Amino acid sequence: xxxxxxxxxxxxxxxxxxxxxNVNFRAEWGQIHGLIGENGAGKTTLMKILYGMEQPDEGxxxxxxxxxxxxxxxxxxxxxxGMVHQHFTLVPSLTVAENITMAKPTLRNGLIDLKxxxxxxxxxxxxxxxxxxxxxxxxxxxxxxxxxxxILKALYLGADILIMDEPTAVLTPQExxxxxxxxxxLKEQGKTIILITHKLKELMNATDVITVMRSGQIVxxxxxxxxxxxxxxxxxxxxxxxxxxxxxxxxxxKEVLTLKGITHYDKxxxxxxxxxxxxxxxxxxxxxxxxxGNGQTELIEVIAGLKEFxxxxxxxNGRSVSNSTSPMQRRHMGLGHVAEDRQTMGxxxxxxxxxxxxxxxxHGQWYRRGMFLRYKRAxxxxxxxxxxxxxxxxxxxxxxxxxxxxxLQKLIIAREMFLNPLVLIAAQPTRGxxxxxxxxxxxKLIEMRDEGKAVLLISNELSEIxxxxxxxxxIYNGSIVGETTPEKSTEEEIGLWMAGIxxxxxxxx
Amino acid sequence: MNFDFRQKPIELxxxxxxxxxxxxxxxxxxxxxxxxxxxxYAVLFNGAxxxxxxxxSSLRWTIPLLFTGVASAIAFRGGMFxxxxxxQMYLGALAGALTGIYLTGLxxxxxxxxxxxxxxxxxxxxAFVPALLKVRYNASEVVTTLMLNYxxxxxxxxxxxxxxxxxxxxxxxxxxxxxxxxxxxxxLIHATQLHAGLLIGILFVVLFYFLIKKSKLGxxxxxSGINPEFARYGGVSVNRxxxxxxxxxxxxxxxxxxxxxxxITWRFMSHFSPNFGFDGILASLLGGNTPIGVLLGALFMGxxxxxxxxxxxxxxxxxxxxxxxxxxIICFVSARYLMARFPVSKWLDGFKRNNRRRNxxxxx
Numbered sequence: 031x032x033x034x035x036x037x038x039x040x041x042x043x044x045x046x047x048x049x050x051x052n053v054n055f056r057a058e059w060g061q062i063h064g065l066i067g068e069n070g071a072g073k074t075t076l077m078k079i080l081y082g083m084e085q086p087d088e089g090x091x092x093x094x095x096x097x098x099x100x101x102x103x104x105x106x107x108x109x110x111x112g113m114v115h116q117h118f119t120l121v122p123s124l125t126v127a128e129n130i131t132m133a134k135p136t137l138r139n140g141l142i143d144l145k146x147x148x149x150x151x152x153x154x155x156x157x158x159x160x161x162x163x164x165x166x167x168x169x170x171x172x173x174x175x176x177x178x179x180x181i182l183k184a185l186y187l188g189a190d191i192l193i194m195d196e197p198t199a200v201l202t203p204q205e206x207x208x209x210x211x212x213x214x215x216l217k218e219q220g221k222t223i224i225l226i227t228h229k230l231k232e233l234m235n236a237t238d239v240i241t242v243m244r245s246g247q248i249v250x251x252x253x254x255x256x257x258x259x260x261x262x263x264x265x266x267x268x269x270x271x272x273x274x275x276x277x278x279x280x281x282x283x284k285e286v287l288t289l290k291g292i293t294h295y296d297k298x299x300x301x302x303x304x305x306x307x308x309x310x311x312x313x314x315x316x317x318x319x320x321x322x323g324n325g326q327t328e329l330i331e332v333i334a335g336l337k338e339f340x341x342x343x344x345x346x347n348g349r350s351v352s353n354s355t356s357p358m359q360r361r362h363m364g365l366g367h368v369a370e371d372r373q374t375m376g377x378x379x380x381x382x383x384x385x386x387x388x389x390x391x392x393h394g395q396w397y398r399r400g401m402f403l404r405y406k407r408a409x410x411x412x413x414x415x416x417x418x419x420x421x422x423x424x425x426x427x428x429x430x431x432x433x434x435x436x437x438l439q440k441l442i443i444a445r446e447m448f449l450n451p452l453v454l455i456a457a458q459p460t461r462g463x464x465x466x467x468x469x470x471x472x473x474k475l476i477e478m479r480d481e482g483k484a485v486l487l488i489s490n491e492l493s494e495i496x497x498x499x500x501x502x503x504x505i506y507n508g509s510i511v512g513e514t515t516p517e518k519s520t521e522e523e524i525g526l527w528m529a530g531i532x533x534x535x536x537x538x539x
Numbered sequence: 540m541n542f543d544f545r546q547k548p549i550e551l552x553x554x555x556x557x558x559x560x561x562x563x564x565x566x567x568x569x570x571x572x573x574x575x576x577x578x579x580y581a582v583l584f585n586g587a588x589x590x591x592x593x594x595x596s597s598l599r600w601t602i603p604l605l606f607t608g609v610a611s612a613i614a615f616r617g618g619m620f621x622x623x624x625x626x627q628m629y630l631g632a633l634a635g636a637l638t639g640i641y642l643t644g645l646x647x648x649x650x651x652x653x654x655x656x657x658x659x660x661x662x663x664x665x666a667f668v669p670a671l672l673k674v675r676y677n678a679s680e681v682v683t684t685l686m687l688n689y690x691x692x693x694x695x696x697x698x699x700x701x702x703x704x705x706x707x708x709x710x711x712x713x714x715x716x717x718x719x720x721x722x723x724x725x726x727l728i729h730a731t732q733l734h735a736g737l738l739i740g741i742l743f744v745v746l747f748y749f750l751i752k753k754s755k756l757g758x759x760x761x762x763s764g765i766n767p768e769f770a771r772y773g774g775v776s777v778n779r780x781x782x783x784x785x786x787x788x789x790x791x792x793x794x795x796x797x798x799x800x801x802x803i804t805w806r807f808m809s810h811f812s813p814n815f816g817f818d819g820i821l822a823s824l825l826g827g828n829t830p831i832g833v834l835l836g837a838l839f840m841g842x843x844x845x846x847x848x849x850x851x852x853x854x855x856x857x858x859x860x861x862x863x864x865x866x867x868i869i870c871f872v873s874a875r876y877l878m879a880r881f882p883v884s885k886w887l888d889g890f891k892r893n894n895r896r897r898n899x900x901x902x903x
Contacts (some may be wrong), residue, residue, distance in 0.1 A: 357771060
């Protein structure tokens with residue numbers, strides 16, 4: 031039988047980088063095929079080529095044994111290839127049925143026939159085990175179901191080969207399990223699923239075959255049952271990796287960040303944070319677990335002074351902080367902040383690496399002389415820190431855009447740690463960062479804690495929260511619904527809190 | 540509308556390609572109107588660089604653009620699209636002229652700085668209005684500054700006509716009296732219009748360099764322009780930065796107006812500026828909003844102006860030629876999508892690659 035996908039000798043170069051170098055990729059029908067690699071290994075580029083979003087410089091593609099020229103996603107869809115992107119491409123205000131049939135509307139007499147669309151969605155839901163109410167606006171669905179809409183959208187367009195780009199990033203553990211059940215049933219119907227991921231555990235759980243990429247090339251291809259997490263990690267990184275994190279016994283000091291009943295309403299008057307109360311002590315890492323969009327972003331921004339709070343009390347290093355305390359003043363009071371979104375808030379991509387490093391520090395005395403800044407001095411300090419944090423760059427006068435995701439994140443962490451904060455908000459510190467860099471970042475956060483600093487860790491990766499935190503808080507719908515320690519609870523238990531289930535059952539009991 | 544270019548500096552390559560396109564399209568238009576583009580461009584070149592007088596004329600037209608160019612560049616760097624430079628210049632020119640007329644018995648060394656100060660304050664005051672509307676009410680500075688240009692031009696007309704009109708003038712002439720001798724810029728080259736304002740203009744470019752490259756405020760300006768959210772996150776008060784750049788921008792534009800009065804007209808005249816403000820914006824954009832870029836952009840635009848005036852004097856082609864060339868340049872500089880459609884450098888790369896492929900195919 032011909033392979034579902036065969037990509038031969040694919041080479042794709044971007045200015046300065048070779049994203050794919052003579053890649054030979056093959057996926058069979060009726061399999062879940064894991065494509066794993068660190069960030070920048072070339073896996074997304076390879077799949078974009080398959081979906082027609084990028085054109086290879088060299089190489090050929092065969093779909094089901096016949097050559098294919100995939101000059102656009104439209105062509106790819108014609109060859110029954112579908113892709114579910116990491117960021118959904120749905121119209122929130124339209125219904126499930128409208129979203130699914132958007133690219134190829136069901137027509138009657140030249141007009142859109144929504145009833146027929148709904149029937150199709152219903153019928154497809156039965157067939158694939160992906161049941162959804164066709165008439166619900168997409169914005170009312172939880173993220174897991176929105177993803178289901180995306181999958182149905184691809185299936186509706188006839189996808190037999192389904193590419194999923196990091197599908198679990200936004201899901202709770204329970205939703206992830208559900209997703210894998212779905213993928214399995216699709217597989218049993220003969221479809222091929224290519225799962226792009228950088229998470230080892232889910233790869234082991236969900237896939238039949240694994241292809242490992244490193245720096246633009248395929249370095250391994252094996253059946254999942256004949257491999258181990260350690261082996262794959264080694265292939266990805268090219269050396270042995272320590273997957274566990276060692277921590278010293280904690281030595282807690284006084285409270286340096288305290289929130290008492292913090293409440294925040296958004297512009298439309300919707301309550302986003304509802305009486306958040308917790309504190310972080312010196313020498314402690316407090317992790318906030320939760321599904322994305324449950325108020326984490328607002329919580330961070332309220333603490334950092336980028337959003338106002340309407341109720342409650344915020345105490346930083348023993349001093350009360352009001353809405354009129356500017357972000358600069360809060361920084362002077364000892365707050366550091368690794369922003370959740372490094373591209374839009376944590377860095378200015380078109381400014382130089384040096385200028386990015388200087389932010390925040392330029393208020394202080396390190397390289398400021400009155401009205402002027404001593405760029406020479408700043409450059410020396412920046413180089414020192416960049417070497418220390420292993421940020422790979424040849425020239426710090428290049429724009430920050432030139433750094434890979436992991437290196438940019440290390441630069442941001444270097445900057446925030448250089449400013450020597452008493453409390454560091456570390457929001458998604460390793461999102462989209464490769465294993466090597468994220469281990470490094472984890473070590474740095476632990477070092478900070480061991481030096482007696484406080485860390486507030488916010489992450490969508492439950493495993494990150496569990497391995498770093500001394501204490502875990504769970505945020506759901508703008509409230510803290512649970513507090514535990516990694517020793518006392520399992521990921522599954524915390525997953526229930528994250529989904530709001532345990533607090534609901536409490537109410538009924 | 541795409542105002543992306545206020546945040547991303549234009550590459551030199553883009554500027555050069557835009558200028559070439561401008562010249563080529565200008566040439567095509569000359570062909571259409573049955574003129575020999577090579578002959579006309581030769582006249583234009585001579586008028587700009589042909590002799591001492593041509594060079595002096597080019598520099599004379601460069602002077603106001605140094606000020607409006609720096610004024611635009613500062614604002615753009617801070618993420619404020621101040622297209623009200625023209626209006627701020629008018630206010631500065633009137634304030635400067637009045638200071639030049641009514642303050643008497645001073646030496647030039649005192650008088651000229653006082654005029655510069657007065658014009659800076661006037662330009663600043665005029666820029667304060669849109670800046671306040673922006674930081675307080677988030678009103679688009681593009682709209683407010685543009686509209687305030689018209690207000691400025693007619694407000695100064697009104698003030699002159701009813702309060703400061705020159706003695707003995709009649710009809711529609713709206714001019715003030717001449718400024719005192721002590722308020723006039725010395726000439727740099729005898730029998731030309733090139734005056735010492737050039738030195739002040741260059742000084743402002745140098746100050747701009749120090750502001751943006753060396754000072755803390757300049758750092759905050761650059762970062763706020765590139766990514767205001769990042770600046771806010773890093774503890775920069777973006778509103779304060781926006782206010783500062785507008786005030787500085789207005790002040791520089793105002794001084795530009797006064798320098799024109801002190802060096803050329805020696806009085807305030809209604810509609811004295813042939814769009815110096817907008818030409819300055821273009822000079823700044825061409826130069827990627829950098830100090831050296833503004834200097835080169837202003838020189839280019841000034842020379843084009845001087846050349847076009849000669850073309851009009853000695854042929855029957857109108858000076859609008861310069862305007863057309865500028866217009867085409869603006870299109871190409873601002874329309875990045877268009878530049879992406881004409882990826883000249885990519886074509887070259889592709890051409891090279893094809894050649895290489897062809898060469899490597901041959902041995903088979």
